[in-house]
Amino acid sequence: MSKKTPPWFKYPSYHWKKQQAVVIGGGIAGCQMAWHLCEKGWQVTLIERHKALAIEASGNKAGVISPKMTALPSIGEDFYRHAFEYTLSLIKKLEDRGENIEWQASGVLQLTHNDREEKRWHALQNRNLTTDFIQLLDEQKTSEVAGICLPYKSSYFPKGAWVNPSSLTNSLANHPNCTVSFQTDALELVQNESIWQLLNHKNQLVAKSEVVIIANGKDLMSFQQSNFLPGLAVAGQTSIATASATTKKLKTVIGHEGYLTPSINGQHVFGATFERNIDDPTLNAHADKLNFTNLHSYLPNIANAFLHRKSGHTAVRMTTPDRFPYVGALPNKAFYNKTYHDLHQGKQYKQYPKAEYQTGLFVLGGLGSRGLTTSGYCANILTNLINNMLEKNQKSHLENCHPARFIINKLKRKQPPKQ
Ligand SMILES: Cc1cc2nc3c(=O)[nH]c(=O)nc-3n(C[C@H](O)[C@H](O)[C@H](O)COP(=O)(O)OP(=O)(O)OC[C@H]3O[C@@H](n4cnc5c(N)ncnc54)[C@H](O)[C@@H]3O)c2cc1C
Numbered sequence: 177m178s179k180k181t182p183p184w185f186k187y188p189s190y191h192w193k194k195q196q197a198v199v200i201g202g203g204i205a206g207c208q209m210a211w212h213l214c215e216k217g218w219q220v221t222l223i224e225r226h227k228a229l230a231i232e233a234s235g236n237k238a239g240v241i242s243p244k245m246t247a248l249p250s251i252g253e254d255f256y257r258h259a260f261e262y263t264l265s266l267i268k269k270l271e272d273r274g275e276n277i278e279w280q281a282s283g284v285l286q287l288t289h290n291d292r293e294e295k296r297w298h299a300l301q302n303r304n305l306t307t308d309f310i311q312l313l314d315e316q317k318t319s320e321v322a323g324i325c326l327p328y329k330s331s332y333f334p335k336g337a338w339v340n341p342s343s344l345t346n347s348l349a350n351h352p353n354c355t356v357s358f359q360t361d362a363l364e365l366v367q368n369e370s371i372w373q374l375l376n377h378k379n380q381l382v383a384k385s386e387v388v389i390i391a392n393g394k395d396l397m398s399f400q401q402s403n404f405l406p407g408l409a410v411a412g413q414t415s416i417a418t419a420s421a422t423t424k425k426l427k428t429v430i431g432h433e434g435y436l437t438p439s440i441n442g443q444h445v446f447g448a449t450f451e452r453n454i455d456d457p458t459l460n461a462h463a464d465k466l467n468f469t470n471l472h473s474y475l476p477n478i479a480n481a482f483l484h485r486k487s488g489h490t491a492v493r494m495t496t497p498d499r500f501p502y503v504g505a506l507p508n509k510a511f512y513n514k515t516y517h518d519l520h521q522g523k524q525y526k527q528y529p530k531a532e533y534q535t536g537l538f539v540l541g542g543l544g545s546r547g548l549t550t551s552g553y554c555a556n557i558l559t560n561l562i563n564n565m566l567e568k569n570q571k572s573h574l575e576n577c578h579p580a581r582f583i584i585n586k587l588k589r590k591q592p593p594k595q
Contacts (some may be wrong), residue, residue: 179572180525181571181575182525182528183525183526183528183529183530183531184512184516184528184531184580184584185531185575185578185580185581185584186530186531187504187505187531187533187561188530188533189564190562190563190564192386192387192562193370193386194219194386195213195216195217195218195219196218196219196220196385196386196387197213197218197219197220197221197385197386197387197388197389197562198220198221198222198223198362198372198374198383198384198385198387198388198389199213199220199221199222199223199388199389199391200223200362200374200388200389200390200391200392201222201223201224201390201391201392201393202222202223202224202226202228202229202230202231202345202349202356202358203229203230203231203232203233203234203345203391203392203393203547204230204233204234204341204344204345204543204547204548204551205391205393205540205541205543205547205551205554205555206222206224206389206391206392206540207222207229207230207344207345207348207349208348208540208551208552208554208555209389209391209540209555209558209559210222210348210349210351210354211348211349211351211354211555212552212555212556212558212559213353213389213559213562214351214352214353214354215351215559216559216563216565217353218353219353219355220351220353220354220355221354221355221356221357221383221385222349222354222355222356222357223357223360223361223362223374223382223383224356224357224358224359224360225359225360225361226358226359227358227359228342228358229342229345229346229349229356230341230342230344230345230346232393232394232491232492233393233394233491233492233493233494233543233547234341234342234345234393234491234547234548235341235342235489235491236341236414236445236448236488236489236491237340237414237416237440237443237445237488237489238338238339238340238437238440238445239338239339239341239548240284240336240337240338240429240431240435240437240548240549241260241263241264241279241284241336241337241338241339241548241549242260242284242286242333242336242337242429242431242549243256243257243259243260243309243333243336243549244256244546245286245296245300245310245331246296247295247296247299247300248299249303251572251573251576252499252500254572254573255500255550255553255573255576256546256549256550257309258553258569258573259546259549259550259552259553259554260333260335260336260549261335262552262553262556263548263549263550263551263552263553264281264335264337266552267279267337267339267344270344270347270348275347275350276343276347277339277340277343277344277347278339278340278343278440279337279338279339279340279343279344280337280338280438280440281335281336281337282336282337282338282427282428282429282437282438283321283332283333283334283335283336283337283427283428283429284332284333284336284337284428284429284430284431285313285318285321285322285326285330285331285332285333285428285429285430285431286330286331286332286333286431287318287326287328287329287330287430287431287432287474288328288329288330288331289328289432289433289474290433293331294329296331297312297329297330297331300312300331307334308334308335309333309334309335310331310332310333311331311332311334312329312330312331312332313329313330313331313332314329315327315328315329318330318332321427321428322426322427322428322430323425323426323427323428324422324423324425324426324427324477324478325477326430326475328474332428336428336429337429338429338437338438338440338445339548340440341548344548357382357383360376360382360383361376361377361382362374362375362376362382362383363375363376363377363398364379364399364400365388365399365400365401365537367534367535367536370386370535370536371384371385371386372384372385372386372387372388372536372537374388385536386536387536387538387562388536388537388538389538389539389540389558390402390506390537390538390539390540390541391539391540391541392541393492393493393494393541394409394455394491394492394493394494396494396502396539396541396542401506401534401537402506402539404509404583405496405502405539405541405542405579405582406496406497406582407494407495407496407541407542408452408494408495408496408497409452409453409454409455409492409493409494409495410450410451410452410492410493410495410544410545411449411450411451411452411454411457411490411491411492411493412447412448412449412450412451412457412490412491412492412493412545413447413448413449413457413459413460413463413464413467413487413488413489413490414445414446414447414448414467414488414489414490415445415446415447415463415464415467415468415485415486415487415488416443416444416445416446416485416486416487416488417443417444417446417482417483417484417485417486418442418443418482418483418484418485419439419442419443419444419482419483420481420482420483422477422478422481423439423444423478423481423482424439426438426439426444426478430475432470432471432474432475433470433474434446434447434448434467434470434471435447435448436471436475436478444482445488446467446471447463447467447488448467448545449463449466449467450545451463454492455492456492457490457491457492458490459487459488459489459490460487460490461487463487463490464485464486464487468485493543493544493545493547494541494542494543494544495542495543495544495545496542496544497582498581499544500542500576500577501540501541501542501543501544501547501550501554501577502539502540502541502542502577502579503539503540503554503557503558503573503574503577503578503579504538504539504558504561504574504577504578504579504580505533505534505537505538505539505561505579506533506534506537506538506539506579507531507532507533507534507579507580507583508531508532508533508534509583511531511532512531512532512580512583512584512587513583513587515528515529515532516528516583516584516587517587517590519584519587519588519590520587520588520589520590531580538558538561538562539579540554540555540558553573554577556570557570557573557574557577561574
């Protein structure tokens with residue numbers, strides 16, 4: 177039985193004057209959002225401060241599209257599975273329309289490289305999961321599927337893939353209803369009547385619209401309207417290795433603590449590092465060393481067979497305290513704090529009024545280290561919300577990704593004043 181949505185997570189019905197929106201950020205989140213709105217007939221202006229799309233977190237040469245399993249069924253697993261399947265079918269749809277996306281459904285092998293993965297592997301064996309989604313392989317089968325000897329059991333996702341994110345963002349933005357405004361920054365948002373005005377660093381108007389979606393990666397909290405969202409910036413670097421005759425035999429993506437792609441035009445992508453408190457990372461030899469040492473500790477035969485190594489890409493991923501992204505309308509924080517201030521007293525849901533939001537302002541961000549896998553599905557849910565077309569099974573995912581969830585958690589935990 178599906179649980180009832182509490183009033184603080186309820187959304188209103190929307191009635192827009194025009195189907196016209198501005199999306200801030202030309203990474204995978206912004207491009208997915210733009211494409212999904214365009215598909216529903218909206219005219220979208222996509223604002224990007226760089227000269228090209230996918231320069232920051234989405235700028236990796238190749239990332240992995242793969243689900244995230246938990247030992248027992250969970251909302252998180254369900255979310256990632258939906259996102260995984262959705263993204264794969266979206267890429268195929270774009271290809272069918274003639275878009276040129278650099279990707280390969282090579283399959284993904286998640287190795288049982290530590291106790292946690294070993295336990296998960298055994299737990300997953302006891303579940304009734306279909307083999308076209310996941311196969312639990314022993315060492316011999318893992319090596320057969322990989323095309324190279326791997327001394328591990330694995331969870332094999334036959335539909336898993338790698339993708340070049342910039343080829344995907346370019347295809348998404350190549351929609352007849354989408355206009356991209358490069359080298360444009362939107363640093364401030366001002367609402368005039370019902371219209372949001374976007375101002376740049378010189379305080380000049382760069383765009384205006386009734387509906388604005390903030391999808392600007394690591395700078396998500398830079399607006400006064402979104403600065404209350406808790407987030408954690410985690411820098412990451414990938415490395416690149418020239419494939420040898422030995423490593424060219426690798427057929428699938430391998431997941432261990434990090435990931436390793438099969439040879440893509442003679443090069444493997446591997447990594448990535450996780451470093452907190454770095455806002456503006458630069459490629460560095462230390463991160464490459466960490467990536468190599470990590471890979472070598474699990475797969476020395478592959479690491480030793482690389483011909484030449486160099487740095488890949490570095491950027492900051494914006495992540496959230498519970499690792500679910502932010503997908504939804506931006507709440508009116510003052511209203512939440514006033515209206516739901518006594519939530520810690522445990523009163524019934526129905527005693528509270530419905531939530532209020534910053535009208536016309538939405539967010540898609542905090543995608544962490546899984547944004548290539550999840551952004552398409554998130555954009556689909558958010559587009560459905562904006563168009564009052566939410567599907568029943570998307571409601572729980574939307575609730576889980578609600579931008580006000582940490583305000584609510586805090587109010588629920590609040591200590592009553594001392595007598
Ligand atoms: C090293 C590394 C490896 C990864 N590997 C994987 C993987 O294998 N699989 C996976 O699923 N995910 C992976 N990820 C995560 C994934 O890449 C991110 O979750 C995703 O790219 C985030 O997309 P985004 O659009 O939110 O952010 P970004 O790609 O950073 O896009 C934000 C955009 O907004 C623009 N912008 C910001 N502020 C403004 C402004 N004020 N005005 C105008 N433009 C602005 C920026 O220039 C930028 O282009 C990886 C990330 C990293 C860093």
